[in-house]
Amino acid sequence: MKLLLLTYFVWAFISFVSPLRFVFLLQPIVSLLGFIIGVNLVSNIEKAGDRLFELNNLLFLDSLNGILILVILFISFFVSIYSIGYMRKEMEAGIPEKKINEFFFWMNLFIVVMLLLSLSNNFGILWIAIEGTTLATAFLISFYRNKEAVEAGWKYIMLCSIGIGFALFGIIVIYFASFSVVGEGLKALNWTEIYEVADKLDKRVLLIGFIFIVVGFGTKVGFSPLHFWLPDAHSQAPTPISALMSGVLLNCAFYSIVRVQAILNHQGGGSISDKFLLFFGLFTVIVSALFILRQTDYKRLLAYSSMEHMGIIAFAFGINTKMAVFAGLYHLINHAIVKTSIFMTVGSVLTTLHSKEIFSIKGLLKSMPYTSALLILTVFAITGTPPFSIFMSELYIILSAFKESYTLEVIILLTGLTVIFGGFIYHFLNMVMGESDKKYRESSILLLPVVVLVVVSVISSFYLPDKVITLINNAVEIVGAKQ
Amino acid sequence: MIRFFVEFFGAMSLFLAITQLSSNRLNLSVKIYQVQSLFLTLSIFSIGIATGEFELFLSSFLNLLIKVVLIPYFLFRILEKVKIDREVSMYLNITNSLLLSILIVIFSFYITNKIHISGEVIAHQIFPLSIGIILIGSFIMVVRKKAITQIIGFLTIENGILLAGTSLTKGMPMIVEIGVFFDVFIGVLMAGVLAFQIRTTVDSMDTSKLTSLKE
Numbered sequence: 229m230k231l232l233l234l235t236y237f238v239w240a241f242i243s244f245v246s247p248l249r250f251v252f253l254l255q256p257i258v259s260l261l262g263f264i265i266g267v268n269l270v271s272n273i274e275k276a277g278d279r280l281f282e283l284n285n286l287l288f289l290d291s292l293n294g295i296l297i298l299v300i301l302f303i304s305f306f307v308s309i310y311s312i313g314y315m316r317k318e319m320e321a322g323i324p325e326k327k328i329n330e331f332f333f334w335m336n337l338f339i340v341v342m343l344l345l346s347l348s349n350n351f352g353i354l355w356i357a358i359e360g361t362t363l364a365t366a367f368l369i370s371f372y373r374n375k376e377a378v379e380a381g382w383k384y385i386m387l388c389s390i391g392i393g394f395a396l397f398g399i400i401v402i403y404f405a406s407f408s409v410v411g412e413g414l415k416a417l418n419w420t421e422i423y424e425v426a427d428k429l430d431k432r433v434l435l436i437g438f439i440f441i442v443v444g445f446g447t448k449v450g451f452s453p454l455h456f457w458l459p460d461a462h463s464q465a466p467t468p469i470s471a472l473m474s475g476v477l478l479n480c481a482f483y484s485i486v487r488v489q490a491i492l493n494h495q496g497g498g499s500i501s502d503k504f505l506l507f508f509g510l511f512t513v514i515v516s517a518l519f520i521l522r523q524t525d526y527k528r529l530l531a532y533s534s535m536e537h538m539g540i541i542a543f544a545f546g547i548n549t550k551m552a553v554f555a556g557l558y559h560l561i562n563h564a565i566v567k568t569s570i571f572m573t574v575g576s577v578l579t580t581l582h583s584k585e586i587f588s589i590k591g592l593l594k595s596m597p598y599t600s601a602l603l604i605l606t607v608f609a610i611t612g613t614p615p616f617s618i619f620m621s622e623l624y625i626i627l628s629a630f631k632e633s634y635t636l637e638v639i640i641l642l643t644g645l646t647v648i649f650g651g652f653i654y655h656f657l658n659m660v661m662g663e664s665d666k667k668y669r670e671s672s673i674l675l676l677p678v679v680v681l682v683v684v685s686v687i688s689s690f691y692l693p694d695k696v697i698t699l700i701n702n703a704v705e706i707v708g709a710k711q
Numbered sequence: 712m713i714r715f716f717v718e719f720f721g722a723m724s725l726f727l728a729i730t731q732l733s734s735n736r737l738n739l740s741v742k743i744y745q746v747q748s749l750f751l752t753l754s755i756f757s758i759g760i761a762t763g764e765f766e767l768f769l770s771s772f773l774n775l776l777i778k779v780v781l782i783p784y785f786l787f788r789i790l791e792k793v794k795i796d797r798e799v800s801m802y803l804n805i806t807n808s809l810l811l812s813i814l815i816v817i818f819s820f821y822i823t824n825k826i827h828i829s830g831e832v833i834a835h836q837i838f839p840l841s842i843g844i845i846l847i848g849s850f851i852m853v854v855r856k857k858a859i860t861q862i863i864g865f866l867t868i869e870n871g872i873l874l875a876g877t878s879l880t881k882g883m884p885m886i887v888e889i890g891v892f893f894d895v896f897i898g899v900l901m902a903g904v905l906a907f908q909i910r911t912t913v914d915s916m917d918t919s920k921l922t923s924l925k926e
Contacts, residue, residue, distance in 0.1 A: 352887030379921040
């Protein structure tokens with residue numbers, strides 16, 4: 229784990245000072261290396277109780293964050309490849325080389341803090357890492373330095389810092405609950421220590437902590453009344469970063485809520501915390517459906533779609549049965565894959581046309597045939613149409629909700645999903661259809677990662693590697709879902 | 712005796728948070744924040760004397776270094792650069808915001824009365840005070856428009872959280888404290904840079920003029 233963090237950390241600084249050709253060459257190699265190290269690490273984990281510790285128990289790896297690590301490394305590998313093509317196009321458009329060095333520096337730093345976040349055993353360090361993600365992406369969001377970008381960056385850093393401040397308060401409350409049992413010092417913040425003694429902790433104090441943490445980290449996840457920074461930030465950032473933020477960062481933030489929920493489940497206080505997640509999940513889906521309908525900017529539309537999917541995952545964790553949590557984690561993986569691919573296709577459109585307006589783009593099928601074919605595929609994938617894997621995980625979530633007789637909630641959720649499907653088809657068909665006499669050059673390095681990810685999405689709808697299934701099953705046990 | 716000092720310094724921090732609402736000059740706001748951080752430092756220091764924890768002395772020293780010296784220095788530099796000193800644009804005038812701050816303080820005492828804190832707590836009254844500081848910090852961010860005042864509002868919230876942390880738990884573990892200080896410091900630096908960029912792109916420090924991204 230140290231090796232993994234160190235690789236990316238050192239590489240971040242090297243990529244800042246090296247000439248660009250060197251960076252372009254090594255970025256995919258380093259991220260591939262990281263992925264291999266990650267797979268190697270995770271392969272050590274067999275059973276639900278298996279944990280690897282490092283650095284005085286400050287870093288640990290079990291099945292739950294094993295999944296997250298694999299997702300982060302997998303997605304960042306593809307984003308690394310994509311960002312090379314993207315940045316080449318940006319250079320043609322006149323962005324200076326120094327800024328591209330800066331971009332790679334912040335992007336690698338961003339990946340490092342996300343890895344630290346998910347590997348950390350300690351709530352304090354987890355908090356520091358989440359605030360670190362805010363800082364690492366703040367300058368990336370304002371990368372283009374125009375009026376909108378600066379505004380988005382400002383909103384992002386302010387709202388997220390306040391939100392995460394509340395989460396810090398929640399962590400202090402949890403520390404207050406645990407240090408009378410575990411004893412003072414760093415280990416009273418260690419997740420594994422708190423988890424062991426969970427049934428001895430004061431239930432009410434823990435619940436107060438949970439509420440603060442849901443609100444705090446929920447700001448980062450983009451739960452609905454707290455989401456106002458999200459569409460701005462995700463739409464203004466350079467597209468590789470949008471993909472990383474939507475596909476991975478939101479999962480990381482949600483993961484930190486899940487860790488606390490696991491403690492509450494473990495000590496029998498889970499039924500109240502479920503309701504919070506259920507409420508936030510449904511509300512987020514509904515609100516994002518409404519905003520998707522009247523969107524005019526396709527990157528903002530995708531940002532709202534990320535909110536929707538986080539809402540669905542929160543809904544699954546709110547139902548909190550074994551099947552629902554399994555489906556939630558499965559959905560988390562699928563969403564990361566598909567959302568990255570759709571952001572990448574849309575990013576190719578953006579670098580070629582330099583417009584984010586849905587209604588000013590027409591006839592993409594004529595002018596960029598391959599890209600728009602992929603765009604149509606990814607649109608179907610993200611809205612949960614078979615044969616893409618998001619359909620499967622949504623189906624599982626809905627079935628498990630029916631099983632627990634959350635009928636009304638499911639009906640609301642399905643309404644939201646239908647509206648979103650309609651909105652997506654309407655907006656993107658508008659862009660794809662129509663006449664156009666221009667013909668743009670499409671670069672294969674921008675399209676190749678998308679093709680691979682779409683294929684992966686189709687495959688994972690009916691086949692998951694045994695290893696991944698074991699990891700998810702173990703994770704369900706760790707979260708401590710009901711029967 | 713020591714409990715009196717802890718509570719006194721905490722109360723002074725709350726008082727200064729309220730004073731923040733009455734200032735309409737950015738320079739003065741930064742100075743008030745500086746003094747507030749100084750009182751916070753003293754409060755942590757007295758808790759350190761009361762409990763004899765070495766880590767608290769370290770954390771009060773870091774507090775002194777970062778929040779009393781470095782952050783205000785940086786904010787003063789920005790103010791010099793942008794040459795704006797008057798906060799003329801507020802959503803709520805000073806009198807009304809002061810009146811509302813009374814309600815906020817009463818509210819924070821009321822809700823913390825409901826929560827029963829069991830276990831060993833150094834000074835019970837510090838908890839409502841810190842909740843008050845947190846809420847007033849959020850209030851500052853809501854009613855003021857200038858980017859710099861919003862940063863100060865955020866810093867006030869952070870001070871409140873730190874005060875609550877030290878009074879509830881004798882301080883977080885050292886590594887975590889250092890990390891939090893570091894994050895806040897970097898965060899303020901970046902927010903300052905962004906505020907400066909707002910000044911150059913929008914030609915004003917007024918965050919209510921940031922309206923190009925709206926639904």
